[in-house]
Each structure stands twice: as structure tokens, then as C-alpha cells.
Amino acid sequence: MKFLGALLLLFTLLDRILAQSAQMLTVSESGSRSMRINVVFLSEGYTETDLPKFAGHVQSVVNLLFAREPWKSYVTYCNVYRIEIASNQSGCDNGDASGPGGLRDTYFGTGFNNSGVAQLLTLSGQGSSRAFSLLNQWVPEYDVPIVLVNDTKYGGSGGQIAVASVNGSSAAIVEHELGHSFAGLADEYDLQFAGFNPTEMPNTTAQTNRNLIRWKHWIDAATPIPTPELAANDAVVGLFEGSMYRTNGWYRPHNNSLMRNLNRPIGAVNREQFILNFYKRVSVVDGFAPATNSRPVTGPEALSFSVERKSPVTEQGVGIEWLVDGVVQAGVSGTNWTVKAAQLGDGDHSVTARVRDLTAFVRADPTKLLEDSVTWSLSVSGQTPDSLVAWRAAYGPDGATPADDGVPNLLKYALGLDPLVTAGRASLPAFEWNGDFAALRVPRAGRREDVEYVVEFSSDLVTWNSGAPVSVTVEDSPAVLLVRDATAVGADGQRFLRLLVRPLAN
């Protein structure tokens, strides 16, 4: 029987050990982890029996957090995961499940009443180490780790890992604590606490000169400085006295924001800091094509570029500009852009996609965090100018023949021939029969938009006619223009054909 008892004990221990193996589940994923803010929930005080409830508890916190700004507008910037690990007992120390003074055997060793503060719910030292170990194993790219404690007593705490109970009000503590740990914000309470060393922070200042206040871009000219601490000013950005644990001499931008009072709006200045901190971590650009940023272009070619951008849920959205050699291309704002290499011309060029979050929530972005750009460097050769104006500038007037081959510049432009090389017969317009009809075939590198191609017909070389009813266009593609006589040539008749190229008025 002793042997059986030992086996039973071994079996129980093994079950306990194995019960504490974790699994990670994706709650929602909007992009690769390196391109997103990764929010990770860890379960605490859930027994194996309790664990099925964890998903719903996580969802409640997610719903609250992402219903509030700025998380609401930037929900697509976030991935959310949950790591499930069972505890031996439900709840936590000094919670509703344990009762006051009661201790529970839980994986992260959390408990209320830390430092005598009833709702201060913290991880034990070993629990913190365990939390980091799980994060390292499952989501080492974590940005916002949150331990969710399966106890209905209200409470939580901040720090590198936020802690909250499943009490419906506890998520507000997480929201506030992320102001510190994620956005680098200070509390805005005006408590006097001599032991605290006041310092300038994004939402605190000792500065009272309106023009030197860090958040002056949010203060209306009509707002008095300092700003009266009245409920009527709760929605106003100003300079309210009391912050940095000083009741005077230090100021805050909001009368009553989330950084002062739980369940309050975040405030415009703090919201701006959150968004800047999103962009300190991730770019507004998710990807681009072609992937190679530098390449030679040796002939006529349509060059296509694209960027993949993030999509904040804001009215203003994300703007895209395309630049060639630093010059913004008017009227081009899509995620894709195509340009003919000939438009760039021979030489070294850069094509840049400049992407920017246009949110009204950020008014000051001195280091352009909300912006990112992708630049392709191109070494272009073998191109001919793509406009008659540029052609004339490069090769001279329309009647000139730089190659001395009798083919004038204007015709070479229309046909896409190299002006400096003798034109071959095959590259010039040629007579052909089209059934019983005399026809002129005009080969061309492409249809020029700033010249007119007219095939004319004559019986006497004196009077020339074109268009219906004299002629019929058989083909008019970028590569070929084929026009035939409308009347079949008789046995004794004679017809003359010619191509007229005429510049179109600009």
C-alpha cells in the first residue's frame, strides 16, 4: 500500500506541475508583431476549472480600453494576445475569494492590501519573474502586459506590468497606469507630497509664460493663464495649478483628466502624447513594393511603386504624397503610383512615398513621428524625352535633323525614334495593301499625346484629304497606326499617301 501511496503522490505532483503549463491564444491580430503594439493578458488565480472564463474577462477589458480614446482610434495598431496559465486556487491573497487576511496559492502570487492600501493589487516578486518568463517565451515582443486577476474585489496597480482584478471597475486602473508606463505621463493630482522631486514632464510644468508652456498649441487665446479650476473648464486645455505632488507652483493641462481621476477622459494633451508614443514604437508604413530600394532602369518602362499604410480609425485618415527628386507630384495621393521611366529621363532619380497620419489629435510633432517615407533610388538610362517641349529642348527645333538622315526631329519624336541615330527603313511609315485598298502603316514606340498623327491621301499630289469619307482607320494602337483609302484603287488610278505630324497647341 505504501508503494501505491507513493505512486499516488507522484501522480498528484506531476499533475500539479503539468497543470501549470501555459498556452497562448490570439485575441485579435492586425499585423505582424514587429509592426504593431502588442497587448498581452496573463491569467492569474484561475484554476483549470476557472480558465474558460478568462477569455470573457479579457474581452471585457479589451472592450473598455478600445472604446476609449486614443485606443479607440488606433485599435488597428494593436495585436491582443492572452496567455493562459492555471493556478492551484482561485482568486488571490486578501481578495473576495480568500476573504480578508486569507492567502491563496496562485501562479503569480498576487494580493490586495499591498502597503496597507486596500485596492493596491500587486504581483509577488516571484510572480513578476514568472510573468516575464511567460512573456519572454510566448510574446517576447510585448508592449503592454496586463495580469488579470480572477477576483471580484476592486483593485489593481501600475508599473511595467499592469495588474487588475476582474471587477468591472478595475480596468480603469489599467487605463490610467498605461498613461505612465506607455505614454510617459505624470499624475495630475495636486496633492502636496514633499518627498517627491517635481520635474517637467509632457503634462506638467512650472512654466507660466503662455508662449513657453509645452502644450501652448492646445491653449486657446481666450483661455486665461493660469486657468480657474472650475468644472466648466473640464473640457478646456489650459494651465491649472497643482501637479507633481505640489499644490502650487506646478501646473497641469487639464482640470480633471484620467491622469487625475479614474474614469475621466484622457485630455487632449495626454491623448497627443499617447499617439506620439504609438509612433515611437511603430511606423505608419507597414510595407512597400518593390522591396529593393535601388536599381538601374535601362530602357522604356512603366515603373510602379506602392506603399502599405496603417489605417487609424480617424476622420482625417492617412495622407500619401509621391515625390520625384523631392518635388511633390500634384494630384497623386494613392497607395500605388506608376510613372514612365521616360518621364523621369536619363540620370539618377529618387521616387519617394511620404505617408503621414493626419489626425487632429496631434498638433505638435516636431520630430515627425507621425510621418514615414520610403525612397527608391533609380539610375535611369536609355530614355527619350516624353514631351515635345522637352524633346525640342534636348534636340533642337522640329525641322532639325541631328542624325543627318533626312528624318526631321518632329517625326522622330512622333515615332519614338532616337534623334541621334539614323532611322532605319523598318522604323518609318510604309505603304502596304489592305485588300484592294492602299494603306499607310505607321509604326511608333507609343502614341504621343502632344502631337496629332494624320494620314492624308491625294490623287494628284496637290490636293490632300484625310478622315472620313476619304479614309478608314484600320488600327490605332499605341504601337501602330494603320489607315487605308476608303476607295479601292482602280487599274488606271493613282493614289499618294503621306503622314502629317502636327504639334497640338498646349
Added chain:
Amino acid sequence: MNPKSRRAWVLVAALLMGGLWWGRMRSTTTESLPLEDALGAAAALQVHQSGAAESLSPRTAEAAASPAPAIAAAASGRQRAFRMVLNGDAVELEAATELRGDFRPARRGAIWAPGRLCCRLLDAEQRVLAEDTVPAPDFTCTVLDGGDEATGGAPRLVRFTADGPVVFQVRLPEIPAARELRVYRLTGFVPPPAGAEPAGRLLASLALKP
């Protein structure tokens, strides 16, 4: 118990434990898990379908190399986590762990602000190899708490910061030449010039094994 029946019991126990082990391990590696319900109108997170399968195993360097918008190619697959204990102004290194994942490239450097700790890797010649900042886990946080049921919802001041010792972790690039890890408590929010000491107090200088 005779030897024959003991052997039988051992066999039964081994089978039971094996079955238990297999069952547990299976739940962490192969179980097919549903994606969550939609987040609701306000929280319209797009669900990345391929994420469901990949979520079942820890990220590896191979997994990190997966879908590839070109910009992600700059991301790194390897880092080192330094887990430390902060007690007042004393810092001890608890563990150093190699991490593999889909780490993002640094965008605009670390976040410099009071209330954060700066952690720097240095080589044997005291050159700064890498640095990052993390929220100081003991940074004072006091807020009007309106969720306190004991007061019937009347806001009262509550401190939400734990007393030390507290554990924190910093993730830094994996650099073989690193010989020292320094930890500073920051007092300013202006980044120091390259190589200069941060505005703040040096809390610890921890030797790292080659």
C-alpha cells in the same frame, strides 16, 4: 504486494502518467483554438486569420521570418532580456535570457522621461553598444479613485504603486561584446548626446559574462 502485481501497477502508473503528460503537452502545442468573437463596433480589430495557427507555439526565429512586408525585413529576430530587482535605488540582476521573436527596429530611439529607468549595454572599453528605457516599477502613482466601493463611489486618493523590491525587465539587442549593464534612474526627458551620461542617477553597474 508480489513482484508481478507491483510490475503491473508500475506499468499502469507509467501509462497513466504518460497519458497525462501527452494530454497536457497536446493542449499547449496542437489544440485548435477559436478566435475570439468580434470586439464590437467600437473595437473593430481586424483579425489576422493566419494568426490563429501561429498562436499555438512560441515564436521562433523561423516563425519571425514569415510574412514579409519589406519594411519588416529590418526587424531583428534576436534580443536578450535582463530581468532585475529594484529595491529603492539598489539593483540586482536576476536573470538574462535569450529571446527570439519578431522584434521591431528602433524607430526614434528610447523614450526619455522622469519615471523611467535607462539601461545601457557597454563593451569592455566602456563604449555604449545599446540602450533602452523602461517604466520605473516604483514610480509614484497617486490618483483620485472613483471606483472604490468602500466609499460608495466617492473619489479618494489612492496610491497604485507597489513598494519595493520590484522586478523589472529590459530587452536589448543580443551583442556578444557586451560586458556591462548600467541602470540609471532618469530625471530629465531630453536624450543625452551620443555616448554621454543620461540625466539622472546611476543605480547599478552590472558585470556581464562574456
